[in-house]
Amino acid sequence: MHLTKTKQFLHPQPPSKGHGSTPPSPTDELPQRAVEILRRLTQQYPNATCSLTYHSPVQLLVATILSAQCTDVRVNQVTPSLFERYPDAAAFAESDLEQLTQLVRSTGFYRNKAKNIRAACQLIMTHYEGRVPAKMEDLLQLPGVARKTANVVLAHAFGINAGVTVDTHVKRLSNRLGLTKQTDPGKIEQDLMTLLPQPEWENWSIRLIYHGRATCGARKPDCGNCALADLCPTAQS
Ligand code: SF4
Numbered sequence: 001m002h003l004t005k006t007k008q009f010l011h012p013q014p015p016s017k018g019h020g021s022t023p024p025s026p027t028d029e030l031p032q033r034a035v036e037i038l039r040r041l042t043q044q045y046p047n048a049t050c051s052l053t054y055h056s057p058v059q060l061l062v063a064t065i066l067s068a069q070c071t072d073v074r075v076n077q078v079t080p081s082l083f084e085r086y087p088d089a090a091a092f093a094e095s096d097l098e099q100l101t102q103l104v105r106s107t108g109f110y111r112n113k114a115k116n117i118r119a120a121c122q123l124i125m126t127h128y129e130g131r132v133p134a135k136m137e138d139l140l141q142l143p144g145v146a147r148k149t150a151n152v153v154l155a156h157a158f159g160i161n162a163g164v165t166v167d168t169h170v171k172r173l174s175n176r177l178g179l180t181k182q183t184d185p186g187k188i189e190q191d192l193m194t195l196l197p198q199p200e201w202e203n204w205s206i207r208l209i210y211h212g213r214a215t216c217g218a219r220k221p222d223c224g225n226c227a228l229a230d231l232c233p234t235a236q237s
Contacts (some may be wrong), residue, residue, distance in 0.1 A: 041228075
């Protein structure tokens with residue numbers, strides 16, 4: 001039952017048109033639906049933005065590394081004192097690892113996070129004159145930085161839509177909405193990049209994150225109160 005309905009959303013019957021007209025390809029439906037979903041979410045969350053608190057690209061990089069397996073609320077509790085003590089890449093690069101580790105302890109996986117933050121900032125000092133690089137390939141060379149972190153930094157620190165940030169909310173909602181069948185974040189990102197206009201890539205992620213928190217939770221989606229219900233195969237199953 002569920003599979004049949006999902007399939008219907010992924011491959012709808014093209015509407016009948018007059019004699020001689022070319023029916024739209026079934027593959028046209030997904031981008032149209034994705035754009036409509038984004039339009040509605042933009043109406044619902046007009047001021048949605050990155051929830052992490054930061055005042056420079058380095059601080060955003062550090063906050064994003066800390067946000068892995070941790071809530072933004074928790075990260076924002078930790079970063080004010082962290083950034084007071086280590087305001088820039090030079091300070092993080094020269095930090096005492098044990099002290100840094102203790103300061104980020106409450107974000108979980110703190111030993112790895114502290115090690116990566118210090119090593120990333122050391123590389124930023126030696127290779128990029130203390131500035132966070134604004135290219136995907138350079139960011140991916142930094143310890144602790146994968147595509148998710150790089151996408152967040154590029155979008156919010158530099159205004160560059162290099163990819164789609166796929167966190168746990170984006171992954172869950174994109175699947176429930178029938179926009180991908182993939183489970184690997186890299187493959188989900190590729191699917192979403194083909195569906196959405198590039199200027200909207202980060203908007204998509206931010207608004208899905210808001211919607212995941214507000215309505216489409218991990219344990220139980222509130223489909224009865226969701227503005228996307230008529231566009232969502234999960235609500236119809
Ligand atoms: S209709 Fe339900 S499953 Fe679909 S996006 Fe809304 S809350 Fe999530």
